[in-house]
Amino acid sequence: MKSLYSAFSLLFLLSVLLFSSCVDEVTNTYTYQTMVPIYLEMSDVRARIISTEPAQPLDNPGKIYIYEDYLFINEPTKGIHILNNADPSNPINLSFIPIAGNVDMAVNGKILYADNYVDLLAFDLSNINDIKLVKRVEDVFKHMYRHETGEIITFRDTVITTDSPTWERGDMFLMNSSKSYSANYSAAAQSYGTGGSMARFTLANSHLYAVDETTMRVFDVENPAEPTFVKPIDLGWGIETIFPFEDKLFIGSNIGMHIYDASTPSSPTRMAVYEHVQACDPVVVNSDYAFVTLRDGTSCWNGANQLQVIDIKDLYQPTLVKSYPMLNPHGLGLAGDFLYLTEGNHGLKSFNVSDVMNIDQNQLEFLTSEKSVDLIPGPNSLIVIGPDGVCQFDYSNPSKLKKLSCIQVKNPVKFY
Secondary structure, three states: OHHHHHHHHHHHHHHHHHHHHHHHHHOOOEEEEEEEEEEEOHHHHHHOOOOOEEOOOOOOOOOEEEEOOEEEEEEOOOEEEEEEOOOOOOOEEEEEEEOOOOOOEEEEOOEEEEEEOOEEEEEEOOOOOOOEEEEEEOOOOHHHEOOOOOOEEEEEEEEEEEOOOOOOHHHHHHHHHOOOOOOOHHHHOOOEOEEOOOOOEEEEOOEEEEEOOOEEEEEEOOOOOOOEEEEEEEOOOOEEEEEEEOOEEEEEEOOEEEEEEOOOOOOOEEEEEEEOOOOEOOEEEOOOEEEEEEEOOOOOOOOOOEEEEEEOOOOOOOEEEEEEEOOOOOOEEEEOOEEEEEOEOOOEEEEEOOOHHHHHHHEEEEEOOOOEOEEEEOOOOEEEEEOOEEEEEEOOOOOOOEEEEEEEOOOOOOOO
16 A cells, blocks of 8 residues: 555656646746836825826827817826817817826816816816816815825836736726716706716716715816815715716616706705616616616626616606617717717617617617727717727718717727
8 A cells, every 4th residue: 555655646746747847838928018006195196286288199098078179088097188179070189187196077167177086176278278277176086095094096007027817908997997987968058068978077057976986976066166075975886977967867887877866956866776787887868768888898797788778757767678789888879869889899889769679670880990988979070989099970970970080099908
């Protein structure tokens, strides 16, 4: 028995040595551009003077926003590009506002609101060539503080080399932007701008509403240059987007859609929650239906890939009308009876949704070459953002989009 045991031991040792030798022979190294956490003191951030800089090329565009003839493009955690978009065929890059920690924005009259880590900033746009910071509301987005030290948690690009595969830049960024990131012409009529369906800032009834993953924060902006923090409202976990329609707020989360009555603007109240499987969830609405995209992906766990149509004629009892399979839907936007939907790496789709029971029978186009994440059906063009840049289309003929222009980015990134 002892000799048998010794034989097995020897065989095991030889197999380990052989296996180790094989592993050494096939070892590879992988180089990635990713994002790693860093920690900042907010006092240092506030000490920096924010002044408008000359135009810069787009590197990694995030949120998009339109106001009058201007297009605002967020560079996540870095600032905001401002473009003259009076001619969508030839947008002119005007300037860049460097805002550390910036993820979202909104415009009320001539005032631009933007987050600066835990603070809300207000900029005067009266002279677009000389934009000035006029107000800072401190410590309103406290979810970014590390409770044990009071430092700010943020992320920066870095290049790492490892001997095993890891998350790429697109994966890591989507995870963190979802914790930090629709046309609504009734709002635009009140001199508000228009954001995409991935927006976390929105304006309605002289109030700014800002959501993070758990909370909606309410600001009184009746005097646009003097935003005043009113209160936080707990929403539950997994909040992702916010969309205003009339005096209601439709809030997308990764487990459903929340409906809030904002007829008392300073104190919105919950009307209903429509729940679905866990998935990323932007939403746009008209008077009868909400259109919700669900997708799987890095930060979306085990979600489905669907377009869901929800009957909201009774806002206290939203009900699912029908689900349509999609490939990997991201943002979406409504323009009358036409729905435009971004399919991530798969392209851009358009539908006639006048008959919500047969949307799949009324697909107008599927532009597979147009990788896309979010869009805004604006008054002069359909503005689409994707990993390769920001493109604009003439959509006066909804059945045939006509490309007008594209703003390319320096470093296109992989996304999901």
